[in-house]
Amino acid sequence: MQVLEKQDFKALVDNHPRAIMLATTEPKIAYVNRMFRSVTGYQLDEVLGRAPSILSSGLHSPEFYHSMWQSLNRNGRWEGLIWNRRKSGEAYPQWLSIYPVEDDQQRLLAGVFMDVGDVTAGQERLASLAYYDPLTELPNRSLFQEFLRARVAQRPRNHACFAVLYIDLDFFKSVNDLHGHDCGDRVLQQAALSIRSCLRVGDVVARLSGDEFAAIIELNSRNELEGVCQRMINIFRAPLVADNREYFLSASVGAALHPLHGRSGSELLQNADRAMYMAKMAGRACYRIYSELDNEQGNYKQRVSEALMASLKTAPEEFSVVFQPQYTLATGAVAGLEVLLRWTHPELGAVPPADFIPIAEQRGHIHELTGHLVRCILKDLPKESTSLPAGLTLAINLSARQIPDARLVEVLAPLISRIRQLGWLPEVEITETNLMHLSKACLARLGALRDQGVIVAIDDFGTGYSSLAYLHALPVQVLKIDRQFITRLGGAGKDSRIVSAILGMADALELTVVAEGVETRAQYRQLRELGCDRGQGYLMARPGNWSAIEPLLLDGYQ
Numbered sequence: 001m002q003v004l005e006k007q008d009f010k011a012l013v014d015n016h017p018r019a020i021m022l023a024t025t026e027p028k029i030a031y032v033n034r035m036f037r038s039v040t041g042y043q044l045d046e047v048l049g050r051a052p053s054i055l056s057s058g059l060h061s062p063e064f065y066h067s068m069w070q071s072l073n074r075n076g077r078w079e080g081l082i083w084n085r086r087k088s089g090e091a092y093p094q095w096l097s098i099y100p101v102e103d104d105q106q107r108l109l110a111g112v113f114m115d116v117g118d119v120t121a122g123q124e125r126l127a128s129l130a131y132y133d134p135l136t137e138l139p140n141r142s143l144f145q146e147f148l149r150a151r152v153a154q155r156p157r158n159h160a161c162f163a164v165l166y167i168d169l170d171f172f173k174s175v176n177d178l179h180g181h182d183c184g185d186r187v188l189q190q191a192a193l194s195i196r197s198c199l200r201v202g203d204v205v206a207r208l209s210g211d212e213f214a215a216i217i218e219l220n221s222r223n224e225l226e227g228v229c230q231r232m233i234n235i236f237r238a239p240l241v242a243d244n245r246e247y248f249l250s251a252s253v254g255a256a257l258h259p260l261h262g263r264s265g266s267e268l269l270q271n272a273d274r275a276m277y278m279a280k281m282a283g284r285a286c287y288r289i290y291s292e293l294d295n296e297q298g299n300y301k302q303r304v305s306e307a308l309m310a311s312l313k314t315a316p317e318e319f320s321v322v323f324q325p326q327y328t329l330a331t332g333a334v335a336g337l338e339v340l341l342r343w344t345h346p347e348l349g350a351v352p353p354a355d356f357i358p359i360a361e362q363r364g365h366i367h368e369l370t371g372h373l374v375r376c377i378l379k380d381l382p383k384e385s386t387s388l389p390a391g392l393t394l395a396i397n398l399s400a401r402q403i404p405d406a407r408l409v410e411v412l413a414p415l416i417s418r419i420r421q422l423g424w425l426p427e428v429e430i431t432e433t434n435l436m437h438l439s440k441a442c443l444a445r446l447g448a449l450r451d452q453g454v455i456v457a458i459d460d461f462g463t464g465y466s467s468l469a470y471l472h473a474l475p476v477q478v479l480k481i482d483r484q485f486i487t488r489l490g491g492a493g494k495d496s497r498i499v500s501a502i503l504g505m506a507d508a509l510e511l512t513v514v515a516e517g518v519e520t521r522a523q524y525r526q527l528r529e530l531g532c533d534r535g536q537g538y539l540m541a542r543p544g545n546w547s548a549i550e551p552l553l554l555d556g557y558q
Contacts, residue, residue, distance in 0.1 A: 019094075021111040022101065023052055030108060039094075039115050041087030052111070055084040057091040064153040072098055072109075081116070081146035083154070093117045093147065095131070116143065133207040135185055136192035144206035144214055148265035151204075151216055152258065161219050166254040166272035167195060167232060169211035170284040175247055186242040191249070194240065198231045214269065222257060229253050229287035236285075250285035252276050261290045274298050305359045307345050312360075312368045319343055321376040322543035325552055326393070326514060326536040329528045332556035336393030336427070338536065340543055341373045357399075366399045367407060374415045380546040384421055388553055393455060394419050395427035400434030403442040416454065427455035427478070432462070435474060447475035457514070462502065471509060479506050483517025486537075489526050500530050507531075 013020050019036040023029050029047045037043055040055060047054060060083065072078045079097045086092060096113040116131065116139075131143035139147065151162060169191055176184040188211065195213055196205050204216040217228055232253050239246035254276025262268035275290040277298055282288065311318050319341065326336045341357075344350045360369045373396060382388075396415075402408050412426075419426045428449065435458060438446070450456050457478035462485055481502055488495040499515075506513045515527050518537030527535055540557045541549070 016112075019113050019115075021052065021113075023109045023111065025107055025109065027052055027109060029054075039086070039113075040084075046087075057083040057085040059083045059091060059154040060150075061153060061155045068098075076100060081143075081150040083150060093150070095146075136189055136207045138192055138196075138213075139204065139206040141206065141208045144204065144208065144216075145265060145269070147204045147206070147216060148269060152263070152265050152268070161222060161258060163217050163219060163225050163228075163255050163257045164268045164272040165215040165217060165229070165232065166256075166269070166276040167213040167215070168252045168276055168280070169213075169236075170250040170252055170280075172211040172249060175249070183242065187240055187247050187249075190240040190242050191236075194235045195232065198228070198235050214272070222260075225255055225257060225289065226287075229255055229289070233285065233287055252279040252284050253287035254279055254290065255287065256290045277302075301355070301359065304348065304351060304355055305363065307348055308343070308351075308356050308359055309363065309365065311343065311345060312365055312372070316372060316375070318345060319372040319376055320545070321373060321380065322545055323380075323549040324536055324543040325541045325549065326395075326534050327540050327557045329515075329524065329532055329535050334389065334392065334553050334556060335534050336395060336425075337549070337553075338395045338397075338429070339373070339377055340397075341369065341376070361399050361401055366401055367405060367411070370396075370398070370402060370408075371411055374411055377415060378418055381418055381422070383418065388422060388550075390423035391425070392422075392553070393425045393427045395429050395455075395457060397429045397459065400430055400438055400442070403430075403438060403445050420453075425453070425455055427457055429457040429459040429478075429480065431460045432458050435476075443473075443475060450475045450477070460516075462498070471505070476511065478512045478514060480514045480516050481532075483537075486515050486517045486523055486527070487519070489523045496526065496530070499527070499532070503531055 013022075013031070013033045016033055016035065019039045020033045021029060021036055022031040028049050029052060032040075032042070032044055032047060042054075068078050068080075077097070077099045080095075081093055082096050083091050083093055093116050094113040095116045096111060098109055098111050101108045101110045131140055131146075132138065133140045148164065169188075172184070172187070172191075175187050188207075191211075192205070192207060192213070195215070199205060199215060199217055202218055206214050208214050217225075219225060219228075233251060236249055236251045239248050241247075254272045254274065256262055256268045256271040256275060258268055261271045271290040275288045279286050279288040281298075281301065322340050322342055323337045324340065325334050326338065327333065328335045341353060342350065343353075343356055357366070357369070360366045377394075377396070398408075412428075416426045430446075446456055455478060456474075456476045457480055458474070458476050459480050460482045461479045462482045479502065481499060485495050485499055485502075489499065503513055512533045515523075515532050515535040516537065518524055518527065518535040518539050520539060523537075524535065524539060541552055
């Protein structure tokens with residue numbers, strides 16, 4: 001060919017850092033350069049005049065190639081990830097660009113490609129494509145998406161299938177915050193090695209962003225998926241070692257199976273991400289395989305999360321409070337009030353606290369939520385009153401995450417002042433499970449609140465594993481027995497003995513006991529016979545706004 005007789009052109013092609021194949025439109029291979037021979041293992045005389053399909057891996061479907069030629073004819077160019085085969089028989093991924101070359105009235109097609117499966121192939125490739133993460137030397141999000149698109153386009157492999165994993169490192173942010181980003185980078189490098197060690201040689205692993213990774217895993221059957229996910233969870237049970245120091249992280253893993261959970265690459269990655277989110281919501285350090293039901297729940301939680309963030313900033317009128325009286329069981333007199341936050345969204349309606357409070361905690365907005373709680377209480381409570389009984393307690397719920405926050409005292413100060421103006425006693429409630437995980441410094445802060453005259457109560461008591469010795473060390477004055485034990489009182493189970501044991505323990509520690517969820521007279525009578533101090537529940541009074549509850553403060557439960 002005349003074009004190939006030009007020495008300057010031939011030298012340019014031969015010395016190009018990427019593999020180049022020139023083919024006629026028939027198509028037949030007209031020339032290949034040195035890098036082509038290095039990457040594929042084929043010499044010029046072995047491919048000259050042959051169809052480019054000699055390189056085909058056999059992994060792609062006819063539809064894949066049809067789409068490629070359509071794009072080439074329509075746009076004059078095609079670029080993407082394709083799996084081809086070396087002379088040795090090894091299949092490998094290459095980033096391929098195909099475009100026409102015109103010279104002396106002859107039209108050729110140039111195929112320029114690189115082996116993107118070989119990270120050590122040269123820095124020029126990494127820099128020019130920007131498709132690898134320089135920190136971990138794993139494919140980045142862009143290249144992973146190309147791998148995924150190419151894998152979806154491959155022919156079915158008998159009974160084999162593949163899945164996409166979405167892996168998020170739990171608590172990695174604290175490594176950066178406590179030890180710096182340089183240390184965090186080295187931990188990420190070790191995490192990447194750990195993830196890679198769980199998978200097979202042919203599986204694709206990528207770093208998507210920050211502490212998020214993804215993988216395409218080949219499976220002989222669907223039954224293998226859970227085992228792979230469990231291995232991924234287990235690998236992070238051991239510490240990651242960087243700079244001769246151990247770092248304890250865990251991983252939340254989501255999985256989506258092709259084609260059951262998606263037929264396109266984007267759908268599979270999105271559903272694996274959704275499954276990972278459900279693993280986060282389940283408590284982290286676990287895996288979830290995508291399901292439609294979980295997706296519906298995840299979509300609802302996402303809608304609640306987005307709406308809550310907006311309402312906290314721009315719609316304070318959507319928040320309100322209700323009050324539920326507590327009664328002295330021996331006399332029926334009102335002993336105090338618990339204040340509960342309510343949120344009514346214009347589209348979602350009345351959102352249950354169990355739905356929006358955990359989201360505020362996880363997203364770091366629980367402090368703003370408490371600010372709305374305090375504001376609503378101050379709006380409802382009178383500044384002074386001679387008609388209301390003195391000595392009542394007014395309790396609010398706090399998150400354990402707020403205890404170390406220096407802003408907490410500032411937020412609570414006006415509420416505590418108003419409560420004392422009424423001659424009442426302020427009380428804060430924290431769940432037993434959260435109390436068990438508080439540091440010594442946080443417990444000292446609670447102790448300081450108690451010393452300032454704020455009553456500290458353990459909420460949902462019985463759901464954790466507090467020992468007598470641990471309870472003795474806590475700065476608490478009140479135990480609130482979880483409603484699950486109260487609901488079953490009067491039956492043939494062990495619940496009455498459990499309640500009796502709690503009351504005996506509280507008596508030894510000189511703690512006041514409140515029973516939650518009292519709904520029947522039989523429960524009321526049994527609690528009084530067992531010597532329980534106080535109770536609250538629908539039997540005596542449902543939560544209500546201030547105008548409905550205020551008259552109840554003057555009349556006891558008869």
